[in-house]
Amino acid sequence: MSAAEETIQERTAALKGLGTSRKRVEDARFTQGKGNYVDDIKMPDMLFGDFVRSPYAHARVKSIDSSAAMAVPGVIAVLTAQDLEPLSLHWMPTLAGDKQMVLADGKVLFQGQEVAFVVAEDRYIAADAVDLVQVEYEELPVLVDPFKAELPDAPVLREDIADATEGAHGPRRHPNHIFTWEQGDKSATEAVLAEAPVVAEEMVYYHRTHPCPMETCGAVASMDKVNGKLTLWGTFQAPHVVRTVASLLSGIAEHNIRVVSPDIGGGFGNKVGVYPGYVCAIVASIVTGQPVKWIEDRMENLSATAFARDYWMKGKIAATDDGKILGLWCHTTADHGAFDACADPTKYPAGFMNICTGSYDIPMAYLAVDGIYTNKAPGGVAYRCSFRVTEAAYFIERMIEVLAIKLNMDAAELRAKNFIRKDQFPYHSALGWEYDSGDYHTAWNKALEAVNYTGLRAEQAQQVEDFKAGKTRKLMGIGLCHFTEIVGAGPVKNCDILGMGMFDSCEIRIHPTGSAIARLGTISQGQGHATTFAQILASEIGISADDITVEEGDTDTAPYGLGTYGSRSTPVAGAATAMAGRKIRAKAQMIAAYLLEVHDNDIEWEVDRFVVKGAPERFKTMKEVAFASYTQVIPGVEPGLEAVSYYDPPNMTYPFGAYICVMDIDVDTGESDIRQFYALDDCGTRINPMIIEGQVHGGLTEALAIALGQEIAYDELGNVKTGSLMDFFIPTSWETPNYQTDFTETPSPHHPIGAKGVGESPNVGGVPAFSNAINDAFRAFGLTHTHMPHDHWRIWKTANDLGLHS
Amino acid sequence: MSKTTIKLNVNGQSVEAQAEPRELLIHVLREQLQITGPHIGCETSHCGACTVDIDGKSIKSCTLFAIQAQGSEITTIEGLGNPDKLHVLQEKFKEHHGLQCGYCTPGMITRAHRLLEENPNPTEEDVRFGIAGNLCRCTGYQNIVKAVMAAADELNQPEAVA
Numbered sequence: 008m009s010a011a012e013e014t015i016q017e018r019t020a021a022l023k024g025l026g027t028s029r030k031r032v033e034d035a036r037f038t039q040g041k042g043n044y045v046d047d048i049k050m051p052d053m054l055f056g057d058f059v060r061s062p063y064a065h066a067r068v069k070s071i072d073s074s075a076a077m078a079v080p081g082v083i084a085v086l087t088a089q090d091l092e093p094l095s096l097h098w099m100p101t102l103a104g105d106k107q108m109v110l111a112d113g114k115v116l117f118q119g120q121e122v123a124f125v126v127a128e129d130r131y132i133a134a135d136a137v138d139l140v141q142v143e144y145e146e147l148p149v150l151v152d153p154f155k156a157e158l159p160d161a162p163v164l165r166e167d168i169a170d171a172t173e174g175a176h177g178p179r180r181h182p183n184h185i186f187t188w189e190q191g192d193k194s195a196t197e198a199v200l201a202e203a204p205v206v207a208e209e210m211v212y213y214h215r216t217h218p219c220p221m222e223t224c225g226a227v228a229s230m231d232k233v234n235g236k237l238t239l240w241g242t243f244q245a246p247h248v249v250r251t252v253a254s255l256l257s258g259i260a261e262h263n264i265r266v267v268s269p270d271i272g273g274g275f276g277n278k279v280g281v282y283p284g285y286v287c288a289i290v291a292s293i294v295t296g297q298p299v300k301w302i303e304d305r306m307e308n309l310s311a312t313a314f315a316r317d318y319w320m321k322g323k324i325a326a327t328d329d330g331k332i333l334g335l336w337c338h339t340t341a342d343h344g345a346f347d348a349c350a351d352p353t354k355y356p357a358g359f360m361n362i363c364t365g366s367y368d369i370p371m372a373y374l375a376v377d378g379i380y381t382n383k384a385p386g387g388v389a390y391r392c393s394f395r396v397t398e399a400a401y402f403i404e405r406m407i408e409v410l411a412i413k414l415n416m417d418a419a420e421l422r423a424k425n426f427i428r429k430d431q432f433p434y435h436s437a438l439g440w441e442y443d444s445g446d447y448h449t450a451w452n453k454a455l456e457a458v459n460y461t462g463l464r465a466e467q468a469q470q471v472e473d474f475k476a477g478k479t480r481k482l483m484g485i486g487l488c489h490f491t492e493i494v495g496a497g498p499v500k501n502c503d504i505l506g507m508g509m510f511d512s513c514e515i516r517i518h519p520t521g522s523a524i525a526r527l528g529t530i531s532q533g534q535g536h537a538t539t540f541a542q543i544l545a546s547e548i549g550i551s552a553d554d555i556t557v558e559e560g561d562t563d564t565a566p567y568g569l570g571t572y573g574s575r576s577t578p579v580a581g582a583a584t585a586m587a588g589r590k591i592r593a594k595a596q597m598i599a600a601y602l603l604e605v606h607d608n609d610i611e612w613e614v615d616r617f618v619v620k621g622a623p624e625r626f627k628t629m630k631e632v633a634f635a636s637y638t639q640v641i642p643g644v645e646p647g648l649e650a651v652s653y654y655d656p657p658n659m660t661y662p663f664g665a666y667i668c669v670m671d672i673d674v675d676t677g678e679s680d681i682r683q684f685y686a687l688d689d690c691g692t693r694i695n696p697m698i699i700e701g702q703v704h705g706g707l708t709e710a711l712a713i714a715l716g717q718e719i720a721y722d723e724l725g726n727v728k729t730g731s732l733m734d735f736f737i738p739t740s741w742e743t744p745n746y747q748t749d750f751t752e753t754p755s756p757h758h759p760i761g762a763k764g765v766g767e768s769p770n771v772g773g774v775p776a777f778s779n780a781i782n783d784a785f786r787a788f789g790l791t792h793t794h795m796p797h798d799h800w801r802i803w804k805t806a807n808d809l810g811l812h813s
Numbered sequence: 814m815s816k817t818t819i820k821l822n823v824n825g826q827s828v829e830a831q832a833e834p835r836e837l838l839i840h841v842l843r844e845q846l847q848i849t850g851p852h853i854g855c856e857t858s859h860c861g862a863c864t865v866d867i868d869g870k871s872i873k874s875c876t877l878f879a880i881q882a883q884g885s886e887i888t889t890i891e892g893l894g895n896p897d898k899l900h901v902l903q904e905k906f907k908e909h910h911g912l913q914c915g916y917c918t919p920g921m922i923t924r925a926h927r928l929l930e931e932n933p934n935p936t937e938e939d940v941r942f943g944i945a946g947n948l949c950r951c952t953g954y955q956n957i958v959k960a961v962m963a964a965a966d967e968l969n970q971p972e973a974v975a
Contacts, residue, residue: 031910034915035896035907038903038906038907038918039890039903040850040889040919042918046843046852129844131833131836221852221914221916221948222916270914273951275950302853304856305854305860532914533915698910701951701952704953704955705951706953708950709950731855731859732860733857737859737948737950739948740940740954740957741941741942743941746953
C-alpha cells in the first residue's frame, strides 16, 4: 500500500503516539540482564570507597586513628574531615539552605553518620580497613523527640549555628529550631474556629519512612588529570544540578565536569540529594588520580540517606452542623533530623504542604510548620510524591474522616458536599494555589458506583452486628480517599533548587532519513521515559515513536534540566518535548510549502504530513521534509531540522483521584487483608495507558507498605531499629493485592498536551485509603484515629484498647 | 588472604575464578566473570535481586560464599535467553509490562524460570507464593504475576507444527 492509500487512522496508529499502550523500549536490555547500573561500571585501576560510620546518635569525636587501617595491604587512603577542610569540602550545602557535614567535624549527630572514608583496592579490603579505623567518641545526650527539642534541658545539636537567629527560611527561636513557615490567615481562621458550630481536632502523625529503591545510592568518580576532566557516574535523579553543585564545591569549571546518570534502579526521591559518598568519591579520585567507586549497602541506605515524612500534624477543622466545611487549621512539627536536607524548592521549606486543603472548597485556612533538629539522619525527601504532598493529602483525608465521625455523617457524603465544583476551576485555594482543572464529583460518583458503596456499607453494618453478636471475629473497613496533588514544579518565578529555576528541556534532532533523537533534562528511574517521550513527539511531528531515540542523563549531551522527581517529568519536560516538536513542525512547514510550491498558509498539518488545502493528493510527509532539509537548498531556511525548548510552566498541574480500599481485619491477630482496591486516577491527557497502570500498581504498593508497616524507627538513644529489610517492611507478591484501575480524563488547560503526571498519585492517594480503611473498621467501636503504620501488632493493640478482646 | 581456585559451569561454559574463602558468589560473578545481570539489593537474602540458579535451585548469590558453589552448574539471566532467541519469560515480562526500573528483573525472571520448572501449571496463588522471595519496588507485582502466568500458558502449549 502506498503512503497515500493509508487511512488517517492507520497513519495515526503507525505513529504509536499519545494514548497508545506502546511496549517499552527499555525492556530488551533489562530482561536480558544488560542494564547498565552504576555498580556495573568497571574501570582499569578503579578503587573502592567505604565509610566508617558513627555508632552513636550524638557524640563528640575525640580522635581518629587510621594507622592500623592504613597498614592493611591494598588500603590507599583514609579521608577525614581534617583532610577535606583545606578544600572546604568537610561541609557541603544542602538543598534546603542548610549545610551538612561530609565527614564528622568534631562531632556526630546521628547514628550512621559518615566519619571517615576508606579508599582501597577492592571492597573487601575497604571493609576490613573500616573496622580498623579507631575513633574515640564522647557520648552526648541524645534528642530524638522533636517535642522536647526546645525544653530547657535539651542538648544543643548544631553548635555550628547555635547562635544564628536567622536561618535560610527566616527567624530561629532556639538552637534546635530550623524555621517556622506560615501560610494563610491565622487570626481569621482562628475566628472561624471559635464561632463554628462544629470543630473536630486530631493529631495526625505521618511517621518516618524511607524510599528504599531496590538499587542503593552510589557513584563512580574519575578524575582525568591529563585532560583536567572529571566524570561522575551515579544514581542521580537530577544530574545537571549535581554537575553545578560539584563545580561550585570542587572549584572545577563546569565544562570540565561530566555527570552521567546511567540506568537507575528506582529512585522514589532517594536519589535527588547530594550525599557525602559522592563528594568523597570525587575527592578520593582527585587525590589518587584513579577512578573511585562508592556503593551504599542496604543498611547504610536505610539509616543514613534520605528519610521521608516524619510530620506531626495537629489539625482542627470547622464545619456547620450539616457538614459544610468552614475552615482548616494545621500546626505541623517537622522532624528534620540533624541537618535540614529536605529536597524542596527554595521558597518552600515545607514543600507544598499548603495543598492540605485537598479537594475541598475550604474558605479559610491556616498552616504553620515548625522545622526541628533531632539526632536522626537528614533527609525529608519526597518519597514518591511531590514535595510534602503526601503528608498534606494524608492530613486532610484523615481530618475529613475525623470530622465525619464528629458529625455522625457518612464520609463519602461529607466529601461530596465539600468538593470544589467543576465550575469553580481555575480554583484559588485559601492557602494560595490556583488549581488548574478538575471534575471531582464525576470521579467520585464513578468510584462509589464501581465498588457498590451503598452495598459495602450495608455489609459492614451487618458485620458489626454479627461481631457484637459473637458470630464473627472479623471487621470490615472501607477506606475512602479523594486526593488532589500539586505536581510539575514548577514556574521559575517561584520554584528553584539551589537557585536553579525549575524549568526543563528537550532538544530534538531529525536525521536525514526521517528518524530522530530527542534529549531531555530529566532522567528515568523506571518510569519509561524512552518510551513515553517518544510518543509525545510522535504525535507532534508525525514520525513513528519507534523511529525516535530518547536519551537522558548525560550532562555533556543533554540540555540542562532539573531532573525527575515530584512527578515533574511529564508536566515540565513533557511540555518541553511538545513545544520543541512544534518548533520542528513550524520549520518543516516552511520547507514543505517550498517543496509544494505554495504559500506556508496554504498547507495544513495532518498526522504525519503537510497537505495542500483543498488538494489532498498534494502533500509532503515529515520524512520527505526531513530529507529535503539536508539535501536541498531551501531559500531563506537554514539546513537541517533541529529544535530545542526550555519550558517554564505557567502553573503546576493538579492530578486527582478517587480511591477506595476494602479491608478485612482479624480482631484477634491484628492481621489485615485487602479484599478490594479500586483506584480511579485523573492525570489529564493519558500518554501510555499501560505505563500509567503500571505506575498506579507500583505506587499503591509503596503506599500499602507505608500505611501497613514500613517505618524508620529509633529508640531513645537514637539507634536505628529498622536498618535492614528484615525489619523494614517491603511488601512481597504474597501480601500485595490485585488492584482495579480506572480513570477519568480532565486535561490540564495550560499544558501543551494537557497531561498532568501520574507517577506519584497512587502513593499520595493510597496511603490515606489504606489508613482510612483500618481506622474505619473500628469506627463503630468508638475509634476516631490511630496512627500509622498499621502493622498487625498496632491493629491488635487498637482492638485491645477498645476492649474488643474481652 | 589466600585465594582458592573455584571451578564453575556458568551458563554452559566452564570457568575458573580465584576467590578468598569469604568472597561472596555474587561478587565473583559480577566482578570477575562480568556476569552483571544479577544485582545486589540488600546483602541479607531478603530482596532476591541476586537470584541465580544453582544445580536446579534458586539461590540468593549474595549470601553464598563462592567456594560453596565449587563445581556447580550456575544459570543466570544471561543464560536464559539471548537477543536472537529470548526466553518466553523475557518476552512475557515485556509484553505485560512486568518491569519498570529493571533492577529486580534478572533475579525475578531467574526465579520465575525455576518456579515454572518446579510447577509448570501454577495457580496465581502458586506464583505469588513462589516469587515472594524476590522484592520489587516498582510494579506492585500485578504485571509480574500476569507475565509469569502467561509464560506458563505458552510453555504448556503443544509445540506448533512447523
